[in-house]
Amino acid sequence: MKSRSYIMTGLFLLLSISLSAQLSNTKTETAKVFGNCGMCEDKIETAGTEKKVSEVSWNKDTKTATISYDSKQTSKDAVLKKIALAGYDNEAYLAPDDVYQKLPACCHYARNKETPAENASGHDHNAMAVAQDSGPLKQVTDSYFELKDALVQSSGELASKKAKSFYDALAAIKMESLKGESHDAWMKVNGQLKEDAEHISETKDISHQRDHFNSLSKSMYALLKASPAQATIYYQHCPMFNDGKGGNWLSKENGIKNPFYGSQMLTCGKTVETLK
Amino acid sequence: MKLSLIKFILPVLLFLLAQDVFAQKTVTYHLYVRDTIVNFTGKQKHAIAVNGQIPMPTLTFTQGDTAVIYVHNELKESTSLHWHGVFLPNQEDGVPYLTQMPIEPGEVYTYRFPIIQHGTHWYHSHSELQEQIGMYGSMILKKRDNDPIFRKGIDDLPTVPLILSEWTDYKPHNVERMLHIATDWFAMRKDAVQSYGEAIKAGHFKTKLGNEWKRMLAMDVSDVYYDKFLVNGNADRIFSPKEGNRVRLRISNAGASTNFWLRYAGGKITVVANDGNDVEPVEVDRVLIAVSETYDVVVSIPDNKIAYEFMATSEDRIGSSSVYIGDGVRQLISPLPRLKYFEGMKMMNDMMKMNGDLDDMGMNMSLNQMDMNVVMYPEITGPANKKKGKMDHAGMDGDSNRGHDMHGGHSMEDQYNSNKLSDIVTLNYAMLRSPENTSLPEGPVRELRFELTGNMNRYVWSLDNQVLSEADKILIKKGENVRIIMFNNSMMRHPMHLHGHDFRVLNGQGVNAPLKNIIDIMPMETDTLEFHANVYGDWFFHCHILYHMMSGMGKVFTYDNQPKNPLIKKSSYARRKLFSDDRAFHFMAENDFATNGNDGMFMLQNTRWSIGTEWRLGYNDMHGYETETHIGRYIGRMQWLMVFAGFDWRYRKEGIDSHEENLFGQTNSKDDRAQFTLGFAYTLPMLVEFQTEVFQNGNVRIQLMREDIPITKRIRMGFMVNSDVEYMAELRYIFNPYVALRTHYDSDMGFGVGLNIGY
Incomplete structure (x- = not known):
């Protein structure tokens, strides 16, 4: 039990040094992600980033996200789905309307698709x-x-x-x-x-x-x-x-x-x- | 002569006719059933595939066809196929040991029956737990194009069959065993343990206390944790119709024990049929499809550059699976938020009487119109009222407690009516209306009443407190109209399924009452069904939750004076085999390898009986060695009482604890004792087990014990104290269903720490 935990700690240390914020089997791709402001950037990057799985960096001006991910664990599509579920339309997925509505006012970027009446619930x-x-x-x-x-x-x-x-x-x-x-x-x-x-x-x-x-x-x-x-x-x-x-x-x-x-x-x- | 000719021509016809579009013909399928290895979670697991696929292939017929289905059993065990919701002669119904003998390994078995109805149905193995690991598939019976009831705009739409199911990495027999030994491992995986620690954090300590006072385990809407949920065996597919912007989805729920919420990102869902029977179109926002039900729904595609998510979420909301309808960028729908378990627990506390009966407080619940579970749905009744944690909603009401304390005076019924509480329209059975007059033909009426019973603690599910093997068949007469009034007095919902017949659900729609073959009945509901007894045979009527059925929740309808089923040659042998499922014993064992000795037990239990041995074995004579063996029978519906006979043996040299006199002044040598015993155990409020026994030498022992008090998600506490002035207290930390770290203090053996290994 004890020796196992030593080994684990050792491994952890090694990993965290060699991998400090890096991924294995890395693939990097870009994708269109819509958004507005600095707060959007924050939300998009948080939604798409998962430790040792994926990293997202979003450019406010070009509306482009650079997605690096471990291709054995996830895919570009899966990362874009997470971003959409956080409220941000992108090239693969559109955010649920209620999630978009709940974004802070400053984040209400113009949506490409015609949004249904301001209030989705009718x-x-x-x-x-x-x-x-x-x-x-x-x-x-x-x-x-x-x-x-x-x-x-x-x-x-x-x-x-x-x-x-x-x-x-x-x-x-x-x-x-x-x-x-x-x-x-x-x-x-x-x-x-x-x-x-x-x-x-x-x-x-x-x-x-x-x-x-x-x-x-x-x-x-x-x-x-x-x-x-x-x-x-x-x-x-x-x-x-x-x-x-x-x-x-x-x-x-x-x-x-x-x-x-x-x-x-x-x-x-x-x-x-x-x-x- | 004629027969052999048919046999000769058949294989040829089979290929010719399979794709033929004309009705009035024979349609043949060959199904090869094989063991296979699947990988849904990153781990290789055993499953069963038919023609190399999970789910089994979709079988399509047109009303008027004759179905001929060859089943090639290439498994190492027997199998069977049941055609769910299909009208057919009894011996084609596919229930092993009831309507046929099982299909043995290596056997090729032929099912042959005329297709005399239309609609969305499905088929599955009715043998043991094979349905859980892949043996389910869609069965689509099409209307004839010239049928007078052909509905333009519905029956001519592009159609996609969807079959929902779930996957667990545990072997299904192990799942069944774990349910019977009441492990809360599944709750741990769901993060739904509802421990005291979590209750206090959520401000629900009193609720938890009330729950245990009423002898209930943590509440949940389903019993099993599943790793994956599947639509057509796979997640995330896209279907785009070649023309038009409307699609008909033919949905069957083949989940072994999962109800699914159906929701659509592209707008309302129009329900057009249920259990294979047309209903007048009704628009809703969501449908809960119960285990083994089928629904036909029409969805439209508002924008042809977008594919809209159609999501099936498990009722416990642990997971979901989706398909996308349309073409282009995918429009998502929000996942359903997590259940508010403590609100549900509070609701159950209110509904449960001390004797284990349910009290509907005069609400006359039926047809899923009032859903007590709405108290757990944040999207209907608002987010959980947390003391700690962040509030997502900017404008959340600050003084919500004031509202909660006072609602006693308001309409109880609206409190649980989901459709009145919010703008979200949820389908319920009262909204289903048949387009035709479904009145039964004239005939004598036979009224039957059933009470659905059971208890979660021991995972026994029954009708009128009788499991299948304890009840007689129900004798009905051909030509009778059988009316069934069912009351669910258990804490879980049960999708009750009748073989071979559709029944009318008396739901206030008069002569247009809808026809169904499954009715999902929620706790405290009473539903009335009626069907015309028109086809001889032994027809199973059972709860379709696989693990409830296996524990014996079912009855058999049989006809008076019916011809004998030629397939069942040795009827008493067949009956014994049929009953063996719910008579089976489930095994559990554990041992604590501790610093001060070994504590352990093993137990064999079935519906009514329990055989168990406990042991405490020290490492030296001073600590002593003792074992107790009990054979007991559970009494009553809630099974709180068990009477037992047993044998105790112990040996010890004068040790740490030198009490030899009990609280009643009787002396009791612990040093060397071998005694027979008689006694009973009764579960008190707070789930404390009170045990009294008399030994052959006249000594009496009274004992109080409670195990598995959930302190946090993974920590359990337990204690024992008895009139021999022995006591024990323990704490354990659970790693997985088999391993826990345990520390305890025992009056005989002192303090110890150890690893608890269980099965």
Whole structure:
């Protein structure tokens, strides 16, 4: 047992000297790998490099990776697959869409293939489909739902973006286009709406965003209840949010997708009122 | 005269007809079964190849053909072939000792049957564990082009048969043995030991404690660790259709014990048939294909310059295999994230009653609609709630604990409904709808109820707590409509397969209930099936997980007043051989070569019986020598109780520990003793074995023992204490299934360190 471990240590020492960062049966090839920035370089090289198996060095300007590998242990194809699984399209493989989406913003290199709608899970698509009847509040309502969906996904970053578009939609509303009760409600809530939207867009801290979303949703409810309906909207309630004080939101679907907890408690809540 | 003429012409016809496209003809295949050496992992291993290939060749027929298949057995052991899901006369069904005698080495055996259906099926050996090492292949029965139910846009698409399977470097009989002796080596390979150490790190100490309190071993979705997963015997192939942008995949799961998740990088999957029967097209994001099921799916190729990955991931998510559909640069799909085992353990704790029964909490689960396992799927229920470790998700909710503590008050059912919890649409059986009216013909209804039972600790799987050899055949009458109501009261899911018949699954689709021949039933589910008894024979009904079937999880349907099967000449001999699988004894032994002596044991166990000897042999008279031999029978479904008779022998000179009086004041010479004993052992909560025995001289001994407490992934602790004031504590570090480093303290022999060798 002991002598074996001595031999092992000896071998290790020998190997690490002779091989210091080198490979046996080395083959070196180049391949096209797409990317953007220094961070991309880091991620690409880490993904493709495995001790004593392969080494990757990526050139940001030429978008070319130099791949050295032990041809007995791996192949260029296998290394490129690993790089794609880290989010980087290359000559042999395209990265999974969700992995690409999760790359940091600076790494969102332009993809050669047409990317499907910005959001692969189809939320945006739904948002477009409903509320075809375009009233003056359509843009506001649509972007509210997008904001809600971002919170359902627990994505602080996306919620921040969506809150910004919601704010822009609010700013674009012409007061005179709203009539009667709708006008009165607008006057009452539009200040608060803008303030909450601003708060959400300024942070990526999801729990802070959710606090403001609760208040924002109450204003939205007051506004939409007073305005002529464009599509059926459900006013929904989660009794647990805010330490049991509860939280409310609006949804296009009767099914519950809780924006206050996301996947943690996705179906917590119930519809308390249907606006038609 | 006529017969010999046919025999003469046949070999000639065989070549002529094999490629012929006309229906109503004889299609002949020759299958040469041979031992072979394969190398899936870098190591040379034994396997079985047919016509030199794994999987076996794809057999293609058209409805109306007559199939003639010659099996040339060139192995050193017997074999058989079962045509899975195919309607045929009973004696062609290929179950050795039930429908035919096995095909002996050197024998050429002929299967001959008319093809009276269409659909995606497969075939495999039904002998022992041969299916695990290569004996599986696709069997495609095509519709006739002029069939009124021919579906344009589906049945005329380019077709690719895919057969899924798995490979382990362990010999399948050793896998079976290791399952029966409850080694957790497979869990170690999967990194799924769920030890106390790992539980504490994940903030799940209480969960682990609750789990052991309820006498459960670590939870998992499958039992065996596999080295490789295979599609058509190989990973990473590309299929590009010559025309059009849609392809029909005919997928059979030939895995011996692996369910696979099917997912596609190019969009939705359209399911068009299941178990060889058409269903109305249904679009989903993913399908779990259970062991031995078949699914026909249509996928489209959105961009003709891209090949899209179609991935089959093992249910335990340890590995996957892919094919690429299309031509060009390959579009990948994300691998499925690792299971959240401790969440699963918590869920099992909630569902398990103290007596080992499962409690569905009034949820009436059926048809895979509610999948308790979703609590383990990060893509549905969010990433694991780790105390340590990095968070990949930028915006992860910080106060998630608050949510978890309170969910008791909310709809229990939605908690496990995968399709309501997320945007990912998972196929379940309620979504399958036959395009035709599948109502059974008029007939008397016969209702049968089965409870699926078993326990993981001893790897015994059964129906109504009876293994195959313990149960009578189920007698049914021709013309009856047999309705089966099945409840799964065991902790694993079981794909139950009926030979020779399709059954309707009563799934809320009324007269359009889908036809299947396998139903995967999850723990706590109740499913109702019905079939029309229309063909004489002895038909096997069993769990298709190979190692469950071998342990006896099955029954045989037989018809009243049916003609005798001419192939089974000595029926009592055949029955004995059929039952021998689940009656087999499994052997284990170990010995600790320690500084203070040898500790060891060997054991032979089967479904109900256990024969074992333990020994502690010192190196000198002072340490002493002792052996205990027990022959015991396990009682009850959970097998927590064993009654035994045995014999103890020991010899020792006055040693380190001089207690000669036990806690009850009875004296007990340890120096020279030979005693018969009667007693029982009972597994207490926390998996502690409580043993009481009475020796022939009237002495009583009570003992508490626990082995294999998982401290970390590789460290196990154990202890023993008894009323003779003997005690022992041990720690072992496991290197592999055979070797561990062990240190222990024993009241007789003192402290010792040694190498523990086991088999």
